[in-house]
Amino acid sequence: MSLRDALRIRESEVTDExxxxxRRRLLALMAAAPALTxxxxxxxxxxxxxxxxxxxxxxxxxxxxxxxxTRFEDITSYNNFYEFGTGKGDPSxxxxxxxxxxxxxxxxxxxxxPGRVSFEDLLRGVANEERIxxxxxxxxxxxxxxxxxxxxxxxxxxxxPNANAKYVAFTTLTDREQMPGLRFRSINWPYREGLRIDxxxxxxxxxxxxxxxxxxxxxxxxxxxxxxxxxxxxxSIKSIVGIRFVExxxxxxxxxxxxxxxxxxxNVNPAVxxxxxxxxxxxRIAGSGNRLLANRIDTRPFNGYADQVASLYSxxxxxxxx
Amino acid sequence: xxxKAAPAARPARPATPPAIxxxxxxxxxxxxxxxxxxxxxxxxxxxxxxxxxxxxEPVVAIEHELGIGALRxxxxxxxxxxxxxxxxxxxxxxxxxxxxxxxxxxxxxxxGVWLALDLVGDLSQVATEIARRxxxxxxxxxxxxxxxxxxxSTKGWMRRxxxxxxxxxxxxxxxxxxxxxxxxxxxxxxWREPALYAGILAVLxxxxxxxxxxxxxxxxxxxxxxxxxxx
Numbered sequence: 001m002s003l004r005d006a007l008r009i010r011e012s013e014v015t016d017e018x019x020x021x022x023r024r025r026l027l028a029l030m031a032a033a034p035a036l037t038x039x040x041x042x043x044x045x046x047x048x049x050x051x052x053x054x055x056x057x058x059x060x061x062x063x064x065x066x067x068x069x070t071r072f073e074d075i076t077s078y079n080n081f082y083e084f085g086t087g088k089g090d091p092s093x094x095x096x097x098x099x100x101x102x103x104x105x106x107x108x109x110x111x112x113x114p115g116r117v118s119f120e121d122l123l124r125g126v127a128n129e130e131r132i133x134x135x136x137x138x139x140x141x142x143x144x145x146x147x148x149x150x151x152x153x154x155x156x157x158x159x160x161p162n163a164n165a166k167y168v169a170f171t172t173l174t175d176r177e178q179m180p181g182l183r184f185r186s187i188n189w190p191y192r193e194g195l196r197i198d199x200x201x202x203x204x205x206x207x208x209x210x211x212x213x214x215x216x217x218x219x220x221x222x223x224x225x226x227x228x229x230x231x232x233x234x235x236s237i238k239s240i241v242g243i244r245f246v247e248x249x250x251x252x253x254x255x256x257x258x259x260x261x262x263x264x265x266x267n268v269n270p271a272v273x274x275x276x277x278x279x280x281x282x283x284r285i286a287g288s289g290n291r292l293l294a295n296r297i298d299t300r301p302f303n304g305y306a307d308q309v310a311s312l313y314s315x316x317x318x319x320x321x322x
Numbered sequence: 323x324x325x326k327a328a329p330a331a332r333p334a335r336p337a338t339p340p341a342i343x344x345x346x347x348x349x350x351x352x353x354x355x356x357x358x359x360x361x362x363x364x365x366x367x368x369x370x371x372x373x374x375x376x377x378x379e380p381v382v383a384i385e386h387e388l389g390i391g392a393l394r395x396x397x398x399x400x401x402x403x404x405x406x407x408x409x410x411x412x413x414x415x416x417x418x419x420x421x422x423x424x425x426x427x428x429x430x431x432x433x434g435v436w437l438a439l440d441l442v443g444d445l446s447q448v449a450t451e452i453a454r455r456x457x458x459x460x461x462x463x464x465x466x467x468x469x470x471x472x473x474x475s476t477k478g479w480m481r482r483x484x485x486x487x488x489x490x491x492x493x494x495x496x497x498x499x500x501x502x503x504x505x506x507x508x509x510x511x512x513w514r515e516p517a518l519y520a521g522i523l524a525v526l527x528x529x530x531x532x533x534x535x536x537x538x539x540x541x542x543x544x545x546x547x548x549x550x551x552x553x
Contacts, residue, residue, distance in 0.1 A: 078378035086512035088377070139510075141379055186511045254459055276455055276507065281444070282383065288373045292364070292380050296442060 020234035046249050046264070047321065049166065049198035051310040059203035062229070062308040064132040068286045070143035072212050077217045078285070080137070081238055082186045083172065083179040090181070091219035098178050098239070100223040107167075109245035112160035122158075123209065126150040130213075131206055133229035136268045136303045142282045147227055148210035153201045161197070161245045166202040169193075170226060171242030187253050193226065193237035194250040194264065196312075204229055204308055207240075230305040232266045263322040267313070268303035272322045278309050280286070341415060349417055353424040356391055359432075360384065381439045388432035389461075393505060396427035396498045400526045411431055419475050422494070426472040429465045436439075457507035464500035464544065467493050498523050 072114055081091035084098075103119040136142045156168065172191035176182050199205060206227040209216055216222040221238025228235050234254050242304055244250075256263035261275055270280045282299045285291065302309050313321075363375035364384065376383040399421040406414045441447050452462045471491055473479070480487050502523055506516040 005500065073374065074378040082511075086510075088379075139381070141382075184512065184514065276457055283379060285378045288370075289377075290368065290370075291373070292367055292439060293442065296444075 001049075046196075047316050049196050050312045050314060052314065054203065054308055054311060056203070057262075062204050062305050064130075065134060065144060065304075066132075067134070067144045069132070069287060070145060070286045073287050075143060075145055075211060076217045076219060080139075080233070081181075081219055081221065083174070083181045083189075083191065084219065085181045085240075086184075086186050088152055092217075094180055095218035098173075098218040098222065100218065100239075103223050103241075105161050105224070105241055105243060107243045110162050110165040110247060111245045112162060114159065122155060122224070123150055126154045128209070131227070131229075133204075133206070133227060134303050135227075135229065135233050136282055136299065138232035138234055138262070138266070138276060138279075139275060140279070142284050142297075142299075143264075144284075144286050146212055147206060147208040148213060149206055149208035149227070151203060151247035152205040152207050152226065153203065155207055156200060156243070156245075159245070165248045166197055167246050167248065167250055168195050168197060169242075169244040169246050170195075170237045170240050171244075173238055173239045173241045188256050191237060191253045192251060192256075193235055193236075194246075194252050195228065196249075196265075197245075198312055199228070199309075202309060202312065204305060217238075230267055230302040230309045232262075232268055234262070235266050265313075265321050266279055267309075267318065267322075269300060269301060269318055269322065270299040271301070272319055342413060346417070346420070347422060348435060353395070353421070356387065357428075360387055382437050385432060385440065388428050388435060389505070392425050392428035392432055393498075393501050395421055395428055396494070396501055397519065397522050397526065399425055400494065400523070404467075404529045405527060423472060423475060426468045429468055433462070433465050440474070457504055460500045460507070461504035462499045464504060467497045467500070495527060498526075 043133055059137060074117075077092045078088050079091040080088070081095065084094040101119070105119065105122055106114050106116050108114040130148055131147060132144065132146045134142055135145055161168075171192045173179070174182060174190040195205065206229075208221070208225050208227045209221060209223060211217075215226065218239075221236075221240075221247040224240045225238040226236045226240065235252075249264055252262075252264055254266075255264050268279075272277050281296050283291075284295050284297050298304070363372075366372040368379050391500070401419055402418040402421065402553040406412055437445070437448065441451070453459050471493060474483060474487065474490060483490065494497050502516060502520045505519060506513060509516055
C-alpha cells in the first residue's frame, strides 16, 4: 500500500466503531493497562467457601484494636458515599436529608424465612456490641473506628439460609429525591456489594448501627451498614435496603465498573497493587497530631486480621483472586 | 582621573506604562494568593492551631490544590494568544511569560510535595512509581517538559534561540495535554472535572488549528489570485 493510499483510509476503518464508542471501557483499559494480565480472572470458576472454622478466642482477638482512634470529626467529614456526591466532603453536607426512620430491609433468595423487615425487627434479640476496627480504603488511607452494632452472622441466621446460599448480596438505597449524587452515573446504580457465605458468617463481619456510642451519622451509612475490616472500605456497603442469599457470585458495584482494578474479594493486600497506585503503605488518619509528616504506615495483609481470616482463603491464589 | 568612554548605550527601552505595571502587580498578587492561603493553612496544621485546616488528609489536599493551580495556570497561559487575536489587545502578551512561569512554580511545588510529604521516607520508590504508574509518568513528563521552557524564558535566551525559541515553546501544547491526562487518570469514576479541563484545552487548541487552517486558505487564495493572469 502506497503512502497516498494509506492517507486515504477513512477514520472509521482505522478504529473499530465499537471500540471508540465504548469510551468508558477504553478509558478503563488505558488506565489499567498494567493490570491487564489480571483482568481475565472473571472467567474462571470462583473458589468455594472454606470449611475451616476460626475458634471464638481467635476471633475475639480481632474485635478491639488498641491503636489510637480516628477522631469523630474525621470519621464523619471524610467519606466516600457517591450517592451524595463524589467529593470527600459531599456526604457530610448532602446526606443530612436522608430519612433513616422508618427503614425496611428486603431479605430474600436462598433462605427459609425471606421477608421485608423493619430496622428494629432485623436487630431484635441480637445484643449490641462495640468493635474497634481498622478501616483501610482502597485509595490508600485508613482510620481506626469504634463501631456499635451486631455480628452480621447473628442477623443472617434469622432468615435460615439454605445449602444453596453460597454468597450474600447487599444493596444500598437508591432514592433520587434524597440522594443528589444518583443523578450522575459514577456507579452503575444501585450500589451493590457481596460476600462469600463463609466471609459473611465470620465473627469479624459486622453490621454497624452506630459509632462512638452514637447513632450512625447519615454520611457513614445510616441506619445500617456493613463493616468488613479485612477488606477494602468499599466492600463495607452503606445504608442497606436489600440482603439476598444467592448461589452465584453476585455483581458488585466497583467490580462491575472496573474489574481490573476492583476484584470481588478485595481483601487488603500490600502485595497486590491497585493498577494505578501502590497498596504497600497507607496514610493513617488518627488522633489530632501532625498529619503532614508522620502518618504513613505499612499496610498489613488482610489489614492486620490475617490471624482471624487468612484460613478463609487457604489454597487460594490471592494475586488472581484480588 | 580618566573618564572611560561610556559603553555604547543599549537602545532605550520604552518605559512600561503605569497601567501595565499596575496590571502586572495585580496578576502577581492573584497568582500568589492561593499559595499564601495554602501556606497559611499548612502553618496552622503544623503549629496545631487548627489541625483541620486542610481536612483529614492534608498531604492529598495540598497536592490537589497545587496540581489544579498548575493546570489552571497552563490553560490561562494558553488563552492569552486567542484573547489577543479576538480582542486585538496586544498588551495581553506581556502577561504570558509570567503566567507560564507561575504554572511552572505550581507544578514544581506539586511535584516537590509529592516527593517530600507523600513519599516521605520512601524515596527509593520515586523511580519505580514514575515508571510504573501511567498517571505519574505523564505528570512527571509534563513537569520535565516545563523545565526547559522555564529556563529559556529570559530575554537573553529568547535572543539566543531566535526562531527556535517559538518552536521550543510550542511544547506547552503537549504539556497541557499531559497535565489533563494526569488528572483524568487519577480519578476513580467521576470524570466530570477532568473532562471540563479537557474541554477547555480542546477549545484553546482547536482555536489554533482553526486559525492555522484559515491562514493557509487565505495564503493559497492569495497565491491563486497572483497566479491567475488578469485580463
